[in-house]
């Protein structure tokens with residue numbers, strides 16, 4: 001099977017190897033199996049505005065396994081958020097198909113398969129931290145006692161137990177992001193969609209949050225689609241890094257990251273030779289086009 005999951009199966013390869021886009025696009029059409037979290041088949045998205053049409057995505061194929069952590073990276077405007085929004089059922093493809101655990105995004109959303117965390121924490125200012133985390137559960141009719149217990153667990157998980165009764169404005173930006181991540185995990189989603197969730201954080205907080213996210217995902221077994229502009233962040237977090245090019249947005253390369261198992265990714269990894277090798281592989285994949293295509297990507 002020469003689909004994108006092949007790359008996952010090749011995790012034991014000795015060094016990160018950029019997979020040519022042709023092997024990625026050769027995804028056989030067919031029903032997604034139970035081990036497939038996201039199946040994007042030949043998806044294009046054209047926006048029509050008064051100023052004309054923009055092809056945000058063109059013939060994108062991507063299959064993400066259950067429990068897999070995949071990052072999307074590419075220059076500003078290449079369609080990363082658009083792809084995430086299509087998977088999240090916040091918009092519809094112009095052509096092509098998307099399945100989430102073998103169902104349409106709409107059905108998957110209704111079945112509460114998703115947890116979503118975007119760049120802005122998006123907390124409700126009049127609710128306490130705990131009440132924000134409980135919100136999705138409340139909307140789905142979970143009882144008060146169960147909600148409170150779940151929120152307490154999640155706040156412990158993100159290290160904010162002492163702030164449960166605070167309001168969002170009493171927290172730092174990084175703490176608010178952690179609340180948003182706790183909220184996105186409230187319904188034990190099997191798929192987390194994250195669009196630059198750490199974009200506004202300082203480097204230290206960002207690295208701590210990355211380590212925390214790796215731990216959370218190992219604990220919950222959720223598949224993650226993570227949009228970032230940072231190559232080291234993508235490499236640290238992911239089993240595969242999907243590199244996109246702009247106008248029209250396409251997947252140009254998929255870089256398997258051959259680092260420790262997700263559960264064993266600790267800060268030491270950031271100084272490991274394999275980490276630097278993977279960073280280089282992603283950087284080279286990004287620069288595969290003209291230098292201008294790497295604009296807007298943080299290569300530190």
Ligand SMILES: Nc1ncnc2c1ncn2[C@@H]1O[C@H](COP(=O)(O)OP(=O)(O)OP(=O)(O)O)[C@@H](O)[C@H]1O
Nearest residue numbers: 047048049054056075076077078079080081082083
């Ligand atoms: N609702 C919309 N209407 C019209 N055009 C849109 C809309 N949403 C996105 N686009 C266009 O689609 C293209 C891809 O946008 P998208 O937001 O997906 O990029 P991105 O890769 O997430 O960029 P960034 O890294 O800056 O967040 C851009 O050219 C953008 O102008």
Ligand SMILES: [Mg+2]
Nearest residue numbers: 080081082195
């Ligand atoms: Mg975006």
